[in-house]
Amino acid sequence: MATRRDFIKGLGGALGAVVLTSSCGSGGGTAGSPPVPIPNGYRFFRIISSGDSLPGGNTLAAIPGVAMLNDRSEVYFYGSDQTEANGFYELLMDFSGSRPTLLQQRRVVREGDRLRDSKTVSQIQMADVNNRGSFAAILHTDDNLSGLYLEREKQGFEPIAGYLTKLPDGKGRFGAIFGDVDIHTNDDILMVAHFAPHDSVQGQQGLFHLPGGEVSQKGRIVASTTDLIPEAGGFLTGMGLVDLHDDGNFVLQAYGTSSENIFRKQLEKGGALNGRAGSMLINGSVKDPFSKVLGSASSSLKVRKTAAARTGFSVGELKYGPRIGGKNNAAFITHVNETHLVLYYNSRQVVSTGARSPLGEVITSFSAPVVGSDGLLYYQVVTDKGLELIVYNGKDSKTILSKDDTVDGSVLRSFFFGLMTEQVDSSGRVVLTGDFEDGRSSLIVGIPI
Amino acid sequence: MTQISKTRIATSDPVNICKGLALFPQIGTSRAGVSVSSNSGNLFNTNDTLLLWRLSANAGFEIFMGVCGPAYGVRMDLEGKAENRTIELTVSNDELAAGFFIGCNVRLYFNIILDENTPHWVWDGWNSHLELQWERLAVLRPEIRVDMIDLILTVIRLALDEQGSKDTLLQKANSITPALLGTWGLYDDRANTFVSNGGKMIVKPTFNIPIDIVSRVPALNAVNEALKPFFCRFSAGFQIGVQIPVTVEMKKVKLDTTEYTGLAFKDGKVSGTSTGNDPDSPREIKVELDHTPGFDLTLGVFANLNLCKLFNINASEFIPVLSQLGIKVKLGTYPNELSNTIGSTNITACGCGQEDGAALVDVIFEKPEGLAI
Numbered sequence: 001m002a003t004r005r006d007f008i009k010g011l012g013g014a015l016g017a018v019v020l021t022s023s024c025g026s027g028g029g030t031a032g033s034p035p036v037p038i039p040n041g042y043r044f045f046r047i048i049s050s051g052d053s054l055p056g057g058n059t060l061a062a063i064p065g066v067a068m069l070n071d072r073s074e075v076y077f078y079g080s081d082q083t084e085a086n087g088f089y090e091l092l093m094d095f096s097g098s099r100p101t102l103l104q105q106r107r108v109v110r111e112g113d114r115l116r117d118s119k120t121v122s123q124i125q126m127a128d129v130n131n132r133g134s135f136a137a138i139l140h141t142d143d144n145l146s147g148l149y150l151e152r153e154k155q156g157f158e159p160i161a162g163y164l165t166k167l168p169d170g171k172g173r174f175g176a177i178f179g180d181v182d183i184h185t186n187d188d189i190l191m192v193a194h195f196a197p198h199d200s201v202q203g204q205q206g207l208f209h210l211p212g213g214e215v216s217q218k219g220r221i222v223a224s225t226t227d228l229i230p231e232a233g234g235f236l237t238g239m240g241l242v243d244l245h246d247d248g249n250f251v252l253q254a255y256g257t258s259s260e261n262i263f264r265k266q267l268e269k270g271g272a273l274n275g276r277a278g279s280m281l282i283n284g285s286v287k288d289p290f291s292k293v294l295g296s297a298s299s300s301l302k303v304r305k306t307a308a309a310r311t312g313f314s315v316g317e318l319k320y321g322p323r324i325g326g327k328n329n330a331a332f333i334t335h336v337n338e339t340h341l342v343l344y345y346n347s348r349q350v351v352s353t354g355a356r357s358p359l360g361e362v363i364t365s366f367s368a369p370v371v372g373s374d375g376l377l378y379y380q381v382v383t384d385k386g387l388e389l390i391v392y393n394g395k396d397s398k399t400i401l402s403k404d405d406t407v408d409g410s411v412l413r414s415f416f417f418g419l420m421t422e423q424v425d426s427s428g429r430v431v432l433t434g435d436f437e438d439g440r441s442s443l444i445v446g447i448p449i
Numbered sequence: 450m451t452q453i454s455k456t457r458i459a460t461s462d463p464v465n466i467c468k469g470l471a472l473f474p475q476i477g478t479s480r481a482g483v484s485v486s487s488n489s490g491n492l493f494n495t496n497d498t499l500l501l502w503r504l505s506a507n508a509g510f511e512i513f514m515g516v517c518g519p520a521y522g523v524r525m526d527l528e529g530k531a532e533n534r535t536i537e538l539t540v541s542n543d544e545l546a547a548g549f550f551i552g553c554n555v556r557l558y559f560n561i562i563l564d565e566n567t568p569h570w571v572w573d574g575w576n577s578h579l580e581l582q583w584e585r586l587a588v589l590r591p592e593i594r595v596d597m598i599d600l601i602l603t604v605i606r607l608a609l610d611e612q613g614s615k616d617t618l619l620q621k622a623n624s625i626t627p628a629l630l631g632t633w634g635l636y637d638d639r640a641n642t643f644v645s646n647g648g649k650m651i652v653k654p655t656f657n658i659p660i661d662i663v664s665r666v667p668a669l670n671a672v673n674e675a676l677k678p679f680f681c682r683f684s685a686g687f688q689i690g691v692q693i694p695v696t697v698e699m700k701k702v703k704l705d706t707t708e709y710t711g712l713a714f715k716d717g718k719v720s721g722t723s724t725g726n727d728p729d730s731p732r733e734i735k736v737e738l739d740h741t742p743g744f745d746l747t748l749g750v751f752a753n754l755n756l757c758k759l760f761n762i763n764a765s766e767f768i769p770v771l772s773q774l775g776i777k778v779k780l781g782t783y784p785n786e787l788s789n790t791i792g793s794t795n796i797t798a799c800g801c802g803q804e805d806g807a808a809l810v811d812v813i814f815e816k817p818e819g820l821a822i
Contacts, residue, residue, distance in 0.1 A: 066680045066757055078680050086677055111677075122664070123673065125682045126758070144664040177661045177684055177751075180758065203749065205765075225765075238751070240761035255763050277764065319497055321758045338496055365498045368759050382501065382566070414501060414567070419680070419757035 035393040036374050039428060039448035042400045045100050046408045046434075046442040047075065047091060054081055054089060055107045063441045065416030068423060069431045071131040076108065077433065077443045078124070085111045088127060088135070093445070095429065100445055108135055109149075109157060117159045119143060128183045129422055136183040136213065138191075146178045148191055150213045161193065161208075161215050168208065168219030172197035179205070180321075182244040182421065187213035190222070190244040190286070205239050207252055209286040222286050223252065230282060230292040231307035234258040237277045241321035243421050248286035251295070251322040251330045255279050258302050279318040281332050295322070296334050296344075312347025323421055325371030333368060343369060345377045350392055358399040361385045367418030373426040380417040380432075389417055389432070389446075400430075400446065407444060411437040415444065450532040451704065451727050454792035457542075458736045459524035462796035464546045469522030470785050472547065472695060472742035487513040492752045493764040499756060503564040503583060506762070508685070508752045511556040518549030519742070521695055523650070523787070525643065526794060527702075527734060529718070531727040536702055536709040537720045543643040545650040547695040547742075557685065558592040561672060561754075587675050591668035643699075648714040650697045661686040685752040697740045700784070704731035704791075735788035741781070 058081035066078035075091045087110025094101040119141035126138040135151040147162030163176045179192030189210040206224040240253035255277040278298025285291045296314040316334035323331040329346040342352040361383035369379040377392040386403035415434035430446040461468040494507040529538035563586045663669040709721035751765035
């Protein structure tokens with residue numbers, strides 16, 4: 001028997017696709033203020049697809065899954081063209097009409113581009129955008145070195161930090177390896193990079209806060225390897241992905257080794273140096289160096305009882321990038337083992353593998369989440385039957401898009417969401433990429449109704 | 450008055466660190482020596498399902514290295530006179546070089562397998578349907594063996610030039626053992642500083658740099674080329690840190706058996722006094738040099754794999770190079786004597802009591818508990 005949902009799906013070709021959200025029971029609920037209501041439905045649109053023209057005359061060949069958007073209606077995506085060169089492109093959209101309209105598009109940065117410092121881009125390693133339209137990127141260049149570059153107000157990329165750039169405090173220099181970068185309000189940047197302090201012969205990895213997107217005395221090292229692990233015995237040995245939000249709050253994926261493992265290795269002579277560090281989530285503020293706390297930790301780390309007893313603390317590996325939203329609410333996924341994942345948000349468990357999705361399917365995997373500015377949490381699940389994009393408000397979970405939905409007249413076969421931190425704007429619009437029955441890959445925008 | 454013709458005092462001429470005096474000798478030994486060591490380890494091993502991708506990745510390394518030194522070589526010409534139990538010498542043509550030579554071969558191996566879950570139509574009559582099935586996207590198994598120092602030479606030299614330390618030299622030398630592809634020396638060499646420094650010679654060869662080697666090795670760069678379309682990046686490399694501050698000070702001068710102490714340095718000359726009589730026709734001049742060394746050597750290996758802002762795995766290992774090479778550091782001041790026939794500027798032997806084999810010196814590691822909160 002045809003349902004209302006099937007009828008709406010059939011009209012999808014004319015309207016974009018209006019997907020009624022499918023609700024699921026409680027995901028936990030939060031005490032205090034009532035949960036933000038989840039929109040009743042979303043309209044999804046394909047705004048650019050493989051085979052379309054790119055700025056500069058090339059043709060878009062593939063979109064692997066990376067997409068971002070900001071509150072200026074600027075949508076960004078990473079794609080390769082027919083020459084197999086990869087790059088980031090920006091689409092300025094008008095969302096005011098019955099369907100999104102492309103106002104302007106430009107190439108942000110592409111392999112082969114010549115930069116202001118006369119270097120040529122050989123690979124875009126990492127990128128992030130903010131609501132000013134600034135674009136921060138870690139670029140690998142033709143001199144086999146990497147560096148942090150920042151484009152302010154579409155004026156081209158300026159080099160901010162590179163190999164041998166002096167540290168903000170002047171007591172050392174950046175090395176040749178740069179990791180993750182995140183940019184927030186006022187172009188404040190949080191970046192992971194290797195550095196060589198003057199007073200030590202051991203290079204380190206550090207988390208750098210660069211206010212205003214520049215290396216100056218206002219910047220500082222927020223955390224570094226050889227720091228003690230907060231609330232645990234041992235030392236940090238590495239840093240991974242990072243997310244920065246309002247008031248300087250951040251979450252960091254880090255790695256560390258317990259004191260016992262360090263001492264044991266020092267006593268050994270010869271033989272293999274095996275010893276895998278455990279991963280952890282560190283939550284803190286760039287304004288207060290003593291604010292760092294653990295949100296999760298590997299079972300190989302000895303965590304203080306006060307931290308382990310904290311609501312929402314989880315034991316397991318942190319392999320996915322953590323996210324942070326307003327009110328310092330962290331969202332992250334813990335790998336209890338290789339197949340058992342648990343998603344946490346605001347100190348509560350949201351869902352785990354093996355549970356049922358809002359459409360009633362068994363969840364086998366999920367993506368890193370994205371936190372909306374209103375506190376809604378967005379994440380993608382893989383089930384034994386397909387894919388679902390879910391919104392969670394602390395109490396309810398609703399599927400807003402699933403495999404086999406129709407978007408702009410074509411059936412969606414697969415999609416990717418959660419590969420970046422900026423995929424939901426303050427109006428609740430969502431950006432993702434998908435593969436369709438017509439054989440094309442597309443950038444998809446979902447608009448709540 | 451006793452005339453002292455120009456006499457050369459040196460460990461070797463020209464100055465050669467490998468023929469010099471060990472910075473960290475035990476009592477009775479002073480030769481620089483050659484040490485070799487090998488080591489291996491795993492960096493990471495992971496199997497993860499990331500949405501529609503499945504990633505299997507492991508990485509490991511083997512390191513073989515050899516070291517000559519750490520040691521210092523010194524040379525100086527002495528000329529002057531001894532009169533009324535006072536010796537006065539002019540020091541010229543002095544040179545001090547300190548550091549060590551190292552060869553380091555590294556074998557890195559990686560296995561990266563990427564699968565994607567893609568929809569396939571399954572024909573089953575009335576039950577025909579779309580099903581997600583795993584398809585192999587990439588299998589990457591690069592393995593490389595490199596002369597590590599050679600690989601990063603350009604980057605290190607760039608670092609040294611940028612830091613303005615033209616005195617800190619890094620050069621390729623003849624290999625110190627056949628098993629090494631190459632040998633590189635890090636050392637600091639200062640000339641004509643003895644008198645201006647008040648009778649001290651100070652060198653401080655230092656560098657500390659983390660280096661990403663992936664783009665510099667074709668086999669590894671091919672891995673990144675394959676991962677680029679997925680906005681995925683693989684980094685691997687080394688962190689090398691070396692510092693060898695050395696201060697060498699002249700403490701005594703002997704003409705045959707007459708010892709002159711309380712050395713003072715002024716106006717380009719060194720003078721001292723003796724409690725015994727000045728020898729009439731001394732045959733030998735002997736100089737006691739005290740050196741105060743420091744030495745720190747770290748070698749770190751790291752690898753990082755990230756897929757967008759979705760997934761990251763990071764691993765690093767620091768290798769206790771000193772203990773692996775049998776070099777132990779005991780801080781302190783060590784005396785050595787160099788001598789020559791008065792009037793000779795020919796250096797044929799170190800004259801520093803050489804013995805076979807590298808010397809081991811005790812080291813103390815701090816227990817981590819001492820460093821914890």
